[in-house]
Amino acid sequence: MSAEQPHLAVIGAGPAGLAAALAAAGRGVHVTLVDSADAVGGQFYRQPTAALRARRPKALHHQWRTWRRIGEALDRHLAAGHITHLPEHHAWCVEKHPDRRRDQRPDRQPNPQPPRRFTVHALLGPEQETPVAVPADAVLLATGGYENVLPFPGWTLPGVVTAGGAQAMLKGALVVPGRAAVVAGTGPLLLPVATGLAAAGVSVAALVESADPKAFVRRAGRLARRPDKLVEGAGFAAELLRRRVRTLVRHTVVEAHGVDRLEAVTVAAIDAQGRVRPGTERRIPCDTLAVGHGMLPHTDLAESLGCRIDGVHVYVDDEQRTDVPGVWAAGETTGIGGAALSLAEGHIAGRSATARLRGREPDSHAWAAAAKSRGALREFFAALSAVYAPPAHWAERVTDDTVVCRCEEVTAGSVREAVGELGAGDLRTVKLLTRAGMGWCQGRMCGAAVAGITGCREGAARRLLARPVPLGVLARAGDAEDPEDTPAG
Numbered sequence: 001m002s003a004e005q006p007h008l009a010v011i012g013a014g015p016a017g018l019a020a021a022l023a024a025a026g027r028g029v030h031v032t033l034v035d036s037a038d039a040v041g042g043q044f045y046r047q048p049t050a051a052l053r054a055r056r057p058k059a060l061h062h063q064w065r066t067w068r069r070i071g072e073a074l075d076r077h078l079a080a081g082h083i084t085h086l087p088e089h090h091a092w093c094v095e096k097h098p099d100r101r102r103d104q105r106p107d108r109q110p111n112p113q114p115p116r117r118f119t120v121h122a123l124l125g126p127e128q129e130t131p132v133a134v135p136a137d138a139v140l141l142a143t144g145g146y147e148n149v150l151p152f153p154g155w156t157l158p159g160v161v162t163a164g165g166a167q168a169m170l171k172g173a174l175v176v177p178g179r180a181a182v183v184a185g186t187g188p189l190l191l192p193v194a195t196g197l198a199a200a201g202v203s204v205a206a207l208v209e210s211a212d213p214k215a216f217v218r219r220a221g222r223l224a225r226r227p228d229k230l231v232e233g234a235g236f237a238a239e240l241l242r243r244r245v246r247t248l249v250r251h252t253v254v255e256a257h258g259v260d261r262l263e264a265v266t267v268a269a270i271d272a273q274g275r276v277r278p279g280t281e282r283r284i285p286c287d288t289l290a291v292g293h294g295m296l297p298h299t300d301l302a303e304s305l306g307c308r309i310d311g312v313h314v315y316v317d318d319e320q321r322t323d324v325p326g327v328w329a330a331g332e333t334t335g336i337g338g339a340a341l342s343l344a345e346g347h348i349a350g351r352s353a354t355a356r357l358r359g360r361e362p363d364s365h366a367w368a369a370a371a372k373s374r375g376a377l378r379e380f381f382a383a384l385s386a387v388y389a390p391p392a393h394w395a396e397r398v399t400d401d402t403v404v405c406r407c408e409e410v411t412a413g414s415v416r417e418a419v420g421e422l423g424a425g426d427l428r429t430v431k432l433l434t435r436a437g438m439g440w441c442q443g444r445m446c447g448a449a450v451a452g453i454t455g456c457r458e459g460a461a462r463r464l465l466a467r468p469v470p471l472g473v474l475a476r477a478g479d480a481e482d483p484e485d486t487p488a489g
């Protein structure tokens with residue numbers, strides 16, 4: 001990389017980050033791809049770990065041809081030195097430097113390279129104790145999303161896993177979480193999870209989906225704008241039929257049962273208001289419950305940079321720029337919408353960043369096809385997220401003794417008491433009174449649940465650090481005065 005060459009740090013090597021990296025690297029920008037995983041691909045293109053030497057890696061994958069195309073282009077850019085991939089680098093903060101010039105630093109020797117505007121701070125490897133600093137002229141956030149799992153009695157039993165977790169075990173480690181599974185919750189992710197588990201030999205006793213099929217019909221017009229997605233969904237449904245997986249719509253898991261681990265779940269039908277219809281409960285024996293209630297965007301790095309957060313996602317303009325100059329965002333961090341939308345947004349972000357890093361006004365006609373696809377997909381997923389909203393009144397079924405915050409072992413009863421008896425009126429006060437959200441995950445897992453149970457509004461979490469950071473690393477963080485002096489500089 002030459003000193004003059006603009007340098008873009010892309011955080012996240014999923015579909016969005018990869019599309020952005022390829023778009024920028026192909027147009028003369030040096031890209032550093034920072035990702036916490038050991039291989040590129042993100043969630044959608046997750047590959048079996050190399051050590052497993054999978055004989056048919058494509059067996060568990062969708063859109064294999066697109067992935068091959070991306071992988072081959074990436075290999076070419078890596079070999080040519082246009083892209084540097086930093087695997088197992090967990091970004092915990094992006095630092096924005098004041099606009100510094102050499103003539104503003106008379107006390108220092110002239111710097112051989114112009115100062116970069118940002119430093120991405122990351123922790124290396126599984127131990128996450130070794131700090132690394134990546135200097136960059138611009139930053140593109142493509143950190144994806146994470147699963148929302150709402151609590152219910154018994155959800156902390158061993159054997160209860162998230163739907164995406166079950167999928168990640170299958171795709172990444174080629175292992176199944178158990179022998180007899182129920183897949184439950186709401187959202188399109190349940191379909192590939194149920195079919196994937198069944199194809200891998202798990203006996204899938206039921207797919208329990210709380211959404212009402214009538215809700216699809218009501219939005220048929222908007223959903224029909226992406227017939228390819230409807231065909232994809234129909235394909236999963238046909239596969240479930242073929243494998244004789246029972247699908248229970250407008251049903252929910254009421255309770256998971258077991259002593260040391262999961263033995264069965266009780267499911268029940270819900271009415272139009274999302275309340276359990278008495279007398280419809282049935283018990284299904286299983287050793288695995290793969291459960292999920294949709295996804296939430298990762299916004300931590302954007303929040304610490306001061307980017308505007310709209311509801312739960314990062315705000316971006318038509319070019320995928322955040323409102324902080326020099327910071328772009330793409331993919332599920334800007335709203336949940338699947339891999340194809342992430343690819344389109346990443347491509348636009350990469351092209352916009354390339355032009356602006358060269359001081360040029362980008363020509364949006366150049367990405368018209370991606371913009372068209374982005375518009376249609378955003379509309380499709382807005383309709384889909386309305387269909388797959390978690391059932392209203394789910395919180396009423398959470399008993400007082402159910403643990404809500406797993407890190408700090410705080411029960412639903414405690415958070416209700418914080419509001420009902422101690423007068424808490426917002427999530428921050430509930431957290432201070434009960435410790436819910438104060439543990440390792442910093443409320444990522446329990447935030448939506450505590451909000452639902454207490455009735456407090458859920459806003460941006462404002463986490464200063466995106467990852468837990470050792471105190472020693474924090475203490476030394478200011479030592480390297482200039483980002484170019486740091487190890488990766």
Ligand SMILES: Cc1cc2nc3c(=O)[nH]c(=O)nc-3n(C[C@H](O)[C@H](O)[C@H](O)COP(=O)(O)OP(=O)(O)OC[C@H]3O[C@@H](n4cnc5c(N)ncnc54)[C@H](O)[C@@H]3O)c2cc1C
Nearest residue numbers: 012014015016036042043044091143144164331332338339
């Ligand atoms: C567990 C899980 C399983 C899924 N399985 C499927 C599936 O089977 N089929 C399907 O259609 N959709 C699936 N999805 C949805 C799918 O992930 C998205 O549609 C798509 O991958 C989004 O692309 P993205 O590039 O925005 O984010 P992602 O693919 O999520 O990529 C984000 C990348 O950012 C990295 N990252 C995040 N935070 C940091 C950080 N602080 N520092 C460094 N790196 C970071 C992650 O390691 C990841 O590689 C799944 C989602 C999840 C969470």
